[in-house]
Amino acid sequence: MDPSRLLGTWDFHREVRDHRDGTEYDASGKAMFTPEGDGRIRWAEEGTLRWADRSTPVNRTLFLVRGPSAAAAPPSGWRVTFEDGRDFHPWTARPVEHACGRDLYEGMVAPGSGSIWTIRWQVTGPAKDYTMVTRYSRAE
Template sequence: MGGFRPVADVLEYLAGEWEAERGVRDLGSGEEGGFTGTTVFRPREEGAGLLHLESGSFTWRGVARPASRTLLFLPGPVPGTADVRFSDGRPFHGLDLTTGHHLAEHPCAADLYRGEFCVLDADHWHTVWRVGGPAKDLVLTTRYARAR
C-alpha cells in the first residue's frame, strides 16, 4: 500500500453513501464474525455536521441479525476536523484526517477502544478498532468503498 491520502475537510470527504464490510475477531476465543451493509453520512437537520447512519447484517457464531447504529459527526475544533459523538450526544472521539491517518482512543467503562483511521484514496478508507478490557479482546476492521 502506498501511504495515506490527506483530506482537507473530513466532513466533506465522508459525505455520501459508503459500502461497509467489517470483520470482527475475538482474540481470546479465535471466533470471527462480520458486518456487511451501508454507511450513509448525510447533513444533520439540527445544524452543522453529518448524521452517520449504518445499517446491514451482523453475523456471529453463524447467526445473521439486522444491525444498525447512528453517530454524529460535528465540526471539530480545527477547520476540516470532526468531533464524533454517539447519537445521544455523548463524546466518542475526535477525527483529523488532514494527514490521511488518525489515531483515537475512547474509554468505555472498563474497556478501552483504540482506533486507527486510514484514507487510501478518494473512494476508499478503513478503520481498525482494538477493544480491550476484562471481558473483551477484539479487533474490528472495517473497509469502506464509496457507493456508485
C-alpha cells in the same frame, strides 16, 4: 479526510475477531452520510452481522460534529459523537483512544483513496478483547 467528502452512500464490510474465544464475525451493509441542518453530519449504518451459522440485522448512528466543543480536536476540528451526543473520538488520521468503562478502544481512521477508507479498532479490557476492521467503499 474532510468529513464533507463522505456525504452520500458507502458500502461497508466489517471483520471482527474476538481474541477471547476466537469467534470471527463479519458485517456488511450501507453507511449513509447526510448533512443535518445544525452543521453535523449523520453517519447511519444498516447491515447484517454474520458468525458461525447465524446472522442478525445491525444498525448504528453516529455524528461528525464541528464546533466549539471540538476545540481540543486535531486541526480539522471534527469529532465523532454517539447518537445521544456523548463524545467518541476526534476525527483524525492519527491514533485515537476511547475509554468505555474499564475497556479501551484504540483506533485509527485510514483515509485511503477518495473512494475507499478504513477504520481499525483494537479493543482490550476486562469485558472485551477484539480487533475490528471496517472498510468503506463508495457505493455505485
